[in-house]
Amino acid sequence: MLKRLFPILDWGPTYTRETLSADLLAAVIVAIMLIPQSLAYALLAGLPAEVGLYASIVPILVYAVFGTSRTLAVGPVAVASLMTAAAVGQVAAQGTPEYLGAAILLAFLSGVMLLAMGIARLGFLASFLSHPVISGFISASGILIAASQIKHILGISAGGQTLPEILGALWENLFQINPLTLVIGIGATAFLFWARTGLKPLLLARGIEPKRAAALARTGPVVAVAVTTLLAAGLAALAQALGYDGTGIKTVGEVPSGLPLPALPPFDADLWKRLAMPALLISVVGYVETISVAQTLAAKRRQRIDPDQELIALGAANVGSALSGGFPVTGGFARSVVNFDAGAETPAAGAYTAILMALATLTLTSLLYYLPQATLAATIIVAVLSLVDLGALPRIFAYSRSDGAAMAATILVTLLAGVEKGILAGVALSLLLHLYRSSRPHVAIVGQVPGTEHFRNVKRHDVVTSPEVVTIRVDESLYFANARYLEDVVQAEVATHPALRHVVLMCPAVNAIDASALESLEAINQRLGDAGVSLHLTEVKGPVMDRLRRTHFLRDMSGRVFLTQCDAMRALAPALTAETCALPRRETLKAR
C-alpha cells in the first residue's frame, strides 16, 4: 500500500552506484535540453522567463517521489503552455502580477483536480478524449503555437488566440519588422531545423560514437541560445559604441536570480470559478499525453505504469509547481525520450535534473539578459511543428468517416475558435457520433442456411425462413442509445409480416442489457402480445441471463428463452428444421 502511493520505496532501497552514474549522465543531457525549453515555454505562456525555470525544479522532484514511470520527464510543455496562455489571457492582462497569479492558480487547480481524480480513481474520464480528437487537437495546437511565435521571429508586436486573429494581427503590424531580429530568428530556425536531422549524421561521419552523437545532436538549442545571445550582446555593445539607442532586438532581459520562493495561489472565488474549466481541460489533456508517453517507454523495458497513481503524481507535481511559483506542467514526449535514450534508470535522474535546473537558476540567469526572444521562438516553432501530423486526417477518415469527422471538427474549431472550444467541440462530437453509431446497431434478419445449423443474414445468404417466425440478430450490447431502435425494427417487422406469430431475438453478441433496454424489451413483449405475437430469446450470454433472472421480464415474456437458435427453430418451426436441427442436444451445445 505504502509502496503503491510512494513508488520511490520500490526502487530507492536497491539503488546502486551504476544506476547513479547512468541517472546522472541522463540528468545532465536533459537539463541542457530543458534550459532553453523552459524559458521558451514560459514565453509561449506569456510569463516571465524565470517562471519556466521554476516549473522545472519542484515538479520534477515531486514526480520522482510519486511517479510510477521510471523515465518520464515532467515540466513545461508546448500544448499546456498554449492552453495556459489562452485561459489566463481571458482573466488578466499579460505582464501584470494578476496574470502570473492566475497562471499559478491554474497549475494549482489542475493539480488538485488531478489528485482528486487519482484518489477517486476517475482516470476513465480521460477516455472522453478519443484518439482522433487528441491527435487533431495536438496538430491544431502546434499550428496555432507556431503561428503565435512568428511575431517574435519578425520582431513585431501582435496578439490573437485564434489563427485568423493571429494572422490578421501579423498582417496589420507587418511594417514594423525589425531586420536584425528577422536575421537572428530565421537563422536560428534554419539552424535548429537542420540540427534536428542533419547534426547527428555529421557527428557520426566525424567518427563520434552513435550514443554520444545522439546526445550531442540534442544540444542544438543550447548552441543556438549561446551563439545568438553572444551576437545580440555584441550588437548591443556595437550600437552603444556608435551612439545608437539600442539594437531593437527584443531579449529576455533581467531575470531574477535565486531559487523560487514558496508561493500561494490567489484566493478569489470568481477567479477560481473562471479558471475551473480550463484547469480541467489542461489536466485531462496533460494526463492523456503523460500516460501515453509513460506507457510507451515503460513497455520497452517491461515495466508497469499505474494509471491512477500517475494521476496522483502529475497532480502533486502541479501543486508543487504552483506552490513554487510555476505554471502547469505535464510529461513531455521529446524530453522523456531523451531521458530514456540517455540511459536514465530511475526517477532519481529526474531529481538530479531538478538539482541542475536549480543550480542554473542560481548561476546562469545573468547570462540570459541578451538572449533574443526570436531564438526562443525558433526553438518553439521547430519543436511544435514535429507535433503537427495533418496526414493522420485522411488516414483516419479512410478507416472511419465518423472518427475522421470528429478529428476534422477538432482541428477546425481549435484553429478558428481557440483551444478550449476546439477540445470541447471534439469531445462533444465524438460522444454524439458514438451515440449515433450505437443508436443504429447492426441488426440482421437471419434465416437458416439449408442443411446446416448456421443462421445467416437473409440479405447476404440463400437461407430458409418461415412466414410465421422472424429471427432478429442484434450485434451490439443493448443500452439506452439503441434500445429505441430495436423497438422500431421489431415494429417494422410486425407491420410487414401479416402471418407472423413468433419474434426471436438472437443475442450472441449482446454483452449487456441496461435498464432502458430492459424497458424496451418489456415494451416489445407487451406490444407483440397485443398483436398476438410471442417474443423469444436465444443464445443469451450467461451474465446477461443472470441479470435478467433478477427481473419480472422472463416471467412476463410471452415466449421462451432457448439455449440455441436451433432449439428455437425446432420448437417454433418444426417443419422447416426437421432434418438439420434434429441433432442430439450435446452436439447443439458444442456448436455454440
Added chain:
Amino acid sequence: MLKRLFPILDWGPTYTRETLSADLLAAVIVAIMLIPQSLAYALLAGLPAEVGLYASIVPILVYAVFGTSRTLAVGPVAVASLMTAAAVGQVAAQGTPEYLGAAILLAFLSGVMLLAMGIARLGFLASFLSHPVISGFISASGILIAASQIKHILGISAGGQTLPEILGALWENLFQINPLTLVIGIGATAFLFWARTGLKPLLLARGIEPKRAAALARTGPVVAVAVTTLLAAGLAALAQALGYDGTGIKTVGEVPSGLPLPALPPFDADLWKRLAMPALLISVVGYVETISVAQTLAAKRRQRIDPDQELIALGAANVGSALSGGFPVTGGFARSVVNFDAGAETPAAGAYTAILMALATLTLTSLLYYLPQATLAATIIVAVLSLVDLGALPRIFAYSRSDGAAMAATILVTLLAGVEKGILAGVALSLLLHLYRSSRPHVAIVGQVPGTEHFRNVKRHDVVTSPEVVTIRVDESLYFANARYLEDVVQAEVATHPALRHVVLMCPAVNAIDASALESLEAINQRLGDAGVSLHLTEVKGPVMDRLRRTHFLRDMSGRVFLTQCDAMRALAPALTAETCALPRRETLKAR
C-alpha cells in the same frame, strides 16, 4: 415519397362512413376531456385560460395531416406545461404580454427544432434520454406540478420553481388560506380521485354497458368543472345579495371568445438565445413521450410509426400552435389512450376534436367566468399524481445500480434545482456512467478446458494455460472509451509474465473497432514488439476484419490472425493442445 411526408394521403382516400362515425364518437369524448385539461395546463404554464384552448385547435389539425400515428392526441400536456412555466418564468413576469410572447416563441422554436431534426433524421438524439432518466424526470415533474398547484387549492398566492421554494412559499403564506376555496379545492380533488377508480364500477353495477361506462367515467373532470362553476356563481350571487365584496374564490374570469388569430413570435435575438436550450429540452422530452405513446398504441393494431416523420409532425404541430397563439404541445398519454379506446380509427378523429374545440372557444368561454382555479388545480393534481412512480427507483436500482443512480440524481436535481437542471444532470450522468461502464469492459484471461475445444476464464474454470502464451478475451466492442483500458490490461500481463512470448486477443464479441482502439492496438503491438512478445488475434468478426484490412495494422502486426482460438493454440503452444485441438479444420469451423 409524397405519402411518406403526408400520411393523410395513405388513409384519406379510403375513408368510409363507418370510419367517420367511429372517429366522430371518439372526437366527442376526447373534446369533453380536453376542455378542462387545456384550461388547466394553461394555468399550470402561467398563461391565460384561452391559450390552452388555442393550443388544442390548430396543432391537432396539423398533426392529422403529418402524423403517422392513427390515434395519437396532441395538445397541452402537464410536463411540457411545467417546463414552459420554468423556461418562460426566467425571461418574463407572469401576466405580462412578454410572458405570453415568450411562451409562443418557445412553441415556435421547439417546432422548428423538431422539424429540423426530422428533416436531418436526427431522431437518435432522443436516445440521449435513457429510460431511468425520463422516468425519474416525469415522476419528479409530477411531484413539482402537484406541489405547485396546492396554492390554488388553498386559495393563496405563492411562487417557486423548485420543491423547497414552493413549499417555503406555501408555508409563508399559509395564514392567507381562503376557506371557501379550500372546500371547493378539496372537494373537487376528492371527487376526481374517486371518479378515477370508483365511477366506472358504479356505472357498471347500474347495468351500463362497459364501453359506455368507460367513456362516461372520463367525464369526471367536466362534471367537477360544471358543479364547481355553478357553486362559485351561486356563492358570488349570494355574496352580492348580502353586500359582501366578492367570495374570495379565484376564478378563471373573463375569457375572450372567438377563434385564435394568426400570431407571430417576437423577434428578439437575445430572447431566442435564452429560450433555445429550454426549447430543445421540451422538444426532446415531448418527442420521447410522443413516440412511446404512439408506438404502444400502434402495436395494438399492428400499425407502423415512422419516428422521423413523427418529428416532422410534432414540429409542424408546434409551429402551428405558435402561429395561432398557443404554447408547446406534445402527444398526451391519457388523452391518446381515451381516443384509442373510444374507437378512433384515423387522424380525422383529431380533426373533429379540433373542430369541437373551436366551437367551444366560440360558444363556451362566457360560461367559464366563474370556473374556480381550485377545480383546475384539482384536475391537474389528480392527473399528474398518476405519473409519479417512485417505486420504479428501487426496481431499477436492483437491476442496475448505475441506472438507479442516474434516476435518483435526476429526481433529486429536478426537485431541488428545477426541471432544466434535472434533465441535464440526468443526461450527463447517464452518459458518464455509460462511458464508465464501457471504459472497463469485461476482459477475461482464458485457458483451455482440458479435453475440449473450449476456452474459459482462468478465474472460474480449471483450465490449462502455457507460460509463454496469454490469451485475453475482450467481451465488448473496442472504442475510445475502453481502448486505453485494454492497453493497461496487456501491459499488466506482460509485466507479470516474464516467460511471455505471445499475447492472443480473442475477439468473438468485438463488434467494432474505432480509430482510437485501432491506435491502441497499434501501440500494444509496438510495445509488445519492443518487449519481444508477438501479438495475435483470433475469432475476429467479418465486418471488423474487413475494416482492419484497409489499414497498415495487419501488415505491421508481429503475430498472425487465426480463424479460431484452437488454430492459434495449435500454432503457438503445440505441446499443450496436441490432443484436443488437432481436429480437422472443418470441425473447428463448426465450433464457431
